[in-house]
Amino acid sequence: MKHQELTHKIIGLSMKIHSALGAGFQEVIYQRCLEIEFNREKLQFVREFEMPVMYENIQVGTRRVDFFVAEKIMVELKAVSELNDAHLAQAKNYLEAYKLDTGLLINFGSQSLEYKRMFGKR
Numbered sequence: 001m002k003h004q005e006l007t008h009k010i011i012g013l014s015m016k017i018h019s020a021l022g023a024g025f026q027e028v029i030y031q032r033c034l035e036i037e038f039n040r041e042k043l044q045f046v047r048e049f050e051m052p053v054m055y056e057n058i059q060v061g062t063r064r065v066d067f068f069v070a071e072k073i074m075v076e077l078k079a080v081s082e083l084n085d086a087h088l089a090q091a092k093n094y095l096e097a098y099k100l101d102t103g104l105l106i107n108f109g110s111q112s113l114e115y116k117r118m119f120g121k122r
Helices: 004-021 027-040 085-098
Strands: 045-055 058-069 073-078 102-107 114-119
Touching: 004 027, 004 073, 004 102, 004 114, 027 045, 027 058, 027 073, 045 085, 058 085, 073 085, 085 102, 085 114
Parallel strands: 073 102
Antiparallel strands: 045 058, 058 073, 102 114
16 A cells, blocks of 8 residues: 555544544644644645646646645545545545545544545556
């Protein structure tokens, strides 16, 4: 599995945050906590990373991913009671639009932390 060590670390940090705060906060609260943990672990990242959306080599818009870690992994956060197909589709679309191999969809809103490792079609 590509980037397994790094995705494992990100998931572990997310579990630490969820254990401390539980569910019920807005997404931005978890995002700020994850930023603190990334800094403590000295992980290279960009928060709210804006990337172009292309169609036939023409930029048609931009999207922001919550985190882009080590120039390799897209991390999209949610704070909803349950992940649904729309959340999964959004994360998959990000991978494809940004031509990335690996991504994480992490949900802090459920009783137990939910996460999905996502892989692009590379």
